[in-house]
Amino acid sequence: MVEKYKSQYGSGIDALTYLGQNYLSVDRSLIPDLLRLLRDEEQFDYCVDVTAVHYPKREKQFDVLWILYSFARNERIRVKTQIADGASISSAVSIWPTANWLEREVYDMFGIKFDGHPDLKRILLPDGWKGHPLRKDYDILLQDKEWVQINLGIESGQ
């Protein structure tokens, strides 16, 4: 499978296995096409999760991951790409509707923007909150003091 895509897209795809779990490391530009192909041709019809990891020291700070599962093949695969801070990535909502909230959560927690998402706004944190808490530079004790004072009328939420 990987070979086929490799020949099609060139060097943008890398197939790896760790602890028996397969993942594809993909260049950001190939993501929309590849995800659609994975669903349509490889029957990965169930998007388990969309998430991200922050590596502040890297040039492309974020890893964005799609965990996919195929009922027909009974197989799980991870698709992984790297993007820089402030860059956006195409949304998978039109491929798997379930990505809607999952992408909103990634946006909420990391500030990664998804192009083509129907309603990209915060999901867990309040709409007016500043900062994206799962970034490594967001300390665990940090909070949006201004928001807390205005909306809750208290000095600190902790």
Next chain:
Amino acid sequence: MNPAINTAVNAGMTPVATPFFFYMLAGLAVLSGLAVITRRNAVHSALALIVTLLSVAGLYLMLYAPFVAGVQIIVYAGGIMVLFLFVIMLVNIDRTLKERSFNHMWPIGLVASCLLLAMFMGAFSKGRALFVDRMIPLPEGSNTQMIADKLYGQAGRMGEYTFAFEIASLLLLVAILGAVIMTKKKI
């Protein structure tokens, strides 16, 4: 004193239909009727209308027409007013309060009510000549029966109003069907 009441007293009953109750109910009916047309808030008007209907029901009772009184309560005060309220509740009160009354026909209304008043006055002054002076007091319960006799007839005979009654019910049936067809997009 009203002769009907006299006989009731003679029959060993305490008169309920005292002038006091008449004036109380009549006054209540008039006052709440006024409230119906003067209140801006539609729900307040509807509540006042219920009071009017109930006091009219009380007046029917005083005329020894309990069946009509009962029907007045069950149909008008109960059923119809609940439907009224059902509709009125959905009206945006804030907006209706701001709007001016849409009815600019008050001169015509004034003329009509003056005519009505004149008619009442005439009936009041000439009443003795126009209507029977003494009503035969009805035994309790026969009012309901009399209505039934008029509507359905007695002992195999057609009643006075049987035909009219059936026509009216047919009309109502048609109206119900029409309403169902109009509101229901697919049956």
Next chain:
Amino acid sequence: MSSPVNDKTLPNAVSNLDLEAPDKPYLDSNELIINMGPQHPATHGVLRVILKLDGEKVLGTECVIGYLHRGVEKIAENRTYTMFNPYVDRMDYCAAVSNGLGYCEAVEKLMNVEAPARAQYIRVILTELNRIASHQLWLGTHALDIGAMTPLFYTFRDREEILKIFEKYCGARLTTHAFRIGGCQYETYAGFEKDVTNFLTFFAPKIDEYETLLTTNRIWLERTKNVGVISAKDAIALGVTGPVLRASGVKWDIRKALPYANYSKFDFEIPIGTNGDTYDRYLVRMMEMRQSMRIIEQAVGGIPEGPIMGKVPKVIKPPVGEIYHSIEAPKGELGYFIVSDGSTQPYRVRVRPPSFVNLQALDIMVRGALVADVVAVIGTIDIVLGEVDR
């Protein structure tokens, strides 16, 4: 493995409400915007659903969540692997044991160790007991939402027996923290097997009792049949898992599909539904409780002797790498994605919460239904806000 059957097309994206419509006179247009929650008897916590209604008919919904957000994933990055273990219990607090199992197994996989056989058996027994407890809680509250008060008390009476076993085993009833990375902390207490067997004989007639109250109750049938229907295709597209997916006719259970712990050793069936409506989900969960009893029965008879803790170092320091491991929690696929940078603290822990993803299906399940159905559907999805919000 059956493939999805229903081919009803899914609206391309779950559209959201147009709440910004400039001060519309709601009553005049017969459209009502109602806030259901966050303080509402039937939203199972602090879920807030904004309903757009035409009379009683639901035109659309929008879920507002996050009221219970505690930042579990952030906490994980600041705790060691061992310290984070009790935190996972607080996500789906109705099924704390399952959460713990998923986390411990994920870390074990990352470290490439395996829990000893005896620990595996204990884990399966407790997890399945927990599944029953979770389904009992669901049944009681779901029935209460639909207006049947009594099942709630019956299920709580029987759930108590399970909690007693938990309490005797590890001292806690709700947030158990029963498992450790590498096995179990506690050996079974004397009479554990007997307690579990007693529970099985006690509980078998109780399920029948619940079913007597509900399964053929005409009002229950009317309230649940053809309510909140979701086709298999829609369910898969929306990532719905667990009993909700199975009720739509997809025979998929991680315990069978990608076995973990030692589920492959036990003989059980995956109950599935056909219509994907609320009633089917009810039946599926009832059957699941019976299947769980089957598993427990097999497991409790075959607990091997041996150690309960695998060979794990005192300080847990998984090698650099990442792992995704998921288990079949009572509510669906509960997954942990853990990235290790080789230190004692996880670099990133991502929890794939079943309630969160399943809740997304609420909108298409209740569109065109009535307000009363919204309540029934929220109940039938079986969400726990602690897990939705994390």
Next chain:
Amino acid sequence: MLTSFMSYLGSTMTPGQAGNQLWALIYVLIIFAGVSVAVICMNWIERKALAHFQIRLGPMRVGPHGLMQPFADALKLMLKEDIIPAEADQFVFWVAPLIGLLAAFTVYTVIPFGPSQAVSDMNIGILFMLGVSSLGVLGIVVAGWASNSHYPLMGALRSSAQMVSYEVAMGLAVVSAVLLTSLHGIGIYGVTGNGDTGTLSMIGIVQAQQEQHVWFIFKFFPLGLIAFVIFAIAMVAEVNRAPFDLAEAESELTAGFHTEYSGLRWSLFMLAEYAAMIAVSSIAVTLWLGGWVRPFPNLLQGTAWDFIFSLFPGLTFLGLAGVALLGTVRMPSHSFFKIQKIGLGVFGMLLGSLALLLLVIAIAGRSADMSLAARFNEGIGYVYWFVLKVAVFMYLFIWYRATWPRYRFDQLMSVGWKVLLPISLGVLMLTAVVGVLVK
């Protein structure tokens, strides 16, 4: 005053018919107090019975077995802050619970607890009852609107739609019972002679059943039974009780029409609801279950049987006293329970002395003469059997609530319009046809 007080004592009419306003007032006060006590008892019984359905104990702390709980609750509700929402329509918000309460209590003027044990025997009794009890829904509708909030408004809308759709089936079922009053003859199918006009009077309806020697529930079996069942369903919907409690469905509309109410005003709604429950049950008892008539008045007649049946009220209270005393004996002997033990004992004694009083009256009044004791005894018998039959319905209300899930709004409407209405129409026509054919 004294003469008008004494003059009624020998009468066999209701005070209303006798035109005795003083006694009418006394009856009104007795009924008002009686209904209030009944609501209190019902409150306690509902909580205890519901609790035992649900394997819990219910109130146990305030008084022995929570006997004082309703009083504690009443006190609490009276002392609670009475909140009127700022945006509510103040006047309507204030008047709404009163409408419901007035409607619920006005109905009691025509409920016959015995042939002369009613405030008045109106010749349109049943019509009056249906009419006034349907006014109760106005209170709910208006309360929902006045709260100026979405949930109460939806509760009000549901309530009015529900009332309109169930009133019709209810009325038709009532008409089929009223139809039976015009027949003469004995037994289930026995009809002889020319049918006279029937009656709408509540007392007349019971007397018709007495005359025909059959409760209307068994008349023209199964027609009477079906009409009764329709009424029994519709009346649950009429008073907004489970499974038709859509107007206050707590899991959907938080508390429906009374979401914004609190304190005393809220308790007035509860009072009205329970009073209305008793009232509609009384209609069912009067129309189909022979009202005040004791069981088997014709099969088991004679003074001996009369005497045996007149012992029932005393024996019932004796039984209750026995239960209370048994509870006293079984109370744990710990000093914590001392006051409770004494309280329950005193309560049992009270019940016991009431039982003894009733038994004494039954024995003193066993002769069929017209002595005061005999008349008193007779009256107690009437009221006892009437209340007992009503109590069965009250228990059913609790049972329904414990067992059934709630109907959905559209299902409720379709049950009302598509099931109950056609059936009740059919039953009405069949009753008329059978009545003519059998004659």
